[in-house]
Amino acid sequence: MSLWSQFSSLVWGPGSVLILVLLLRLSVQLWHKSHLWDLQCCSTDLTGKVAVVTGANSGMGKVVSQELARRGARVILACRSRERGQQALAEIQAASKDACLLLGEVDLSSMASIRTFARWLLEEYPEIHLLVNNAAICGFPKTLTPEGLELTFATNYVGPFLLTNLLQGALQRAESARVVNVSSFTQERGYIDEEHLTGAGRPLTFNQNYYCSKLLLTSFTGELARRLQGTGVTVNSVDPGVVYTEIMKHFSWSYRLLFKLSSFFIKDPKQGAIPILYLSLAKELDGISGKYFSSSCVITHPPKAAQDHLVAQSLWNASVQLTNLGKMD
């Protein structure tokens, strides 16, 4: 065998392909590491604080809950399935023995369920220091809930709108509190139309309804921040980046396979949780409100539609009407 053919079989053999893939993965991991906030350097202690995390049984919600508990917070895992919630609670408890965890059952697509949950929560905890609106769904075709809302918008936008508003008193009583909304870079591809909330308006594909619902969440962040100015409650939203979690579980098998293959190169839930934890913990964010942060933890302009105050106000008004806010509570 000539030297050349030996060389080329070495370069093109399966072994070298594997090495190439591993090198690529290593560089992606190094890149993530150098671009992520350093959690270990943050000394924030949460002893005596109460934190609520929605969708805490899976993906980034679980990682965030574990870290908050590790820092001494009493963490309410707000989950829709008692069984999945219990399992996550047991896992976190096993990982950190002193963790103070409580399971709360809430289906964010149901306004009735949110009201029941909020009533219970406010009785148990009149002061809440941190609310992480993390739960979301993706990949559903247009579906109406029994309450007449569109399922994706109900879960990803109306639910957090109502929950945040119902908990507002407890957040203000805490004197210094934070609300963190988990948005998504995909909101760039969304647009705002209040009609979508009830399944009306221009039809959306199963991807578009996710993009649009995330855009509404960001728009709301701005409006809420304006309304809470001077109360000691700050509200910000963040994009965790592309993260390998359960988020694609409602997609077809071909999408899931692609996601699975890409999992080798994208962030894992621990890395994906870093930007969310940054907004929840970082001392330098005291007093900062109404901002949208990129997955590298940098303040970024959200899409134009989410910066329009009039649009945000009108969306707020429509959401108040839909949820009967104020009339029932």
Ligand SMILES: NC(=O)c1ccc[n+]([C@@H]2O[C@H](COP(=O)([O-])OP(=O)(O)OC[C@H]3O[C@@H](n4cnc5c(N)ncnc54)[C@H](OP(=O)(O)O)[C@@H]3O)[C@@H](O)[C@H]2O)c1
């Ligand atoms: N993964 C990404 O690449 C990515 C990118 C950008 C933004 N995000 C955002 O990051 C956040 C966390 O998602 P993830 O990636 O960690 O996904 P995940 O693993 O699917 O977690 C989502 C959580 O939300 C819960 N949930 C869904 N519908 C609910 C409802 N009606 N009531 C209560 N809880 C509900 C799920 O509970 P069940 O287990 O019961 O379904 C689950 O615990 C989401 O806001 C997502 O939009 C993710």
Ligand SMILES: *[C@@H]1O[C@H](CO)[C@@H](O)[C@H](O)[C@H]1NC(C)=O
């Ligand atoms: C989060 O979004 C919800 C609903 O979209 C809204 O009620 C709340 O004010 C927002 N909070 C923040 C911090 O963005």
Ligand SMILES: *[C@@H]1O[C@H](CO)[C@@H](O)[C@H](O)[C@H]1NC(C)=O
């Ligand atoms: C929203 O409602 C308030 C109070 O009812 C009203 O003053 C304001 O003009 C409304 N804003 C929009 C944009 O509809």
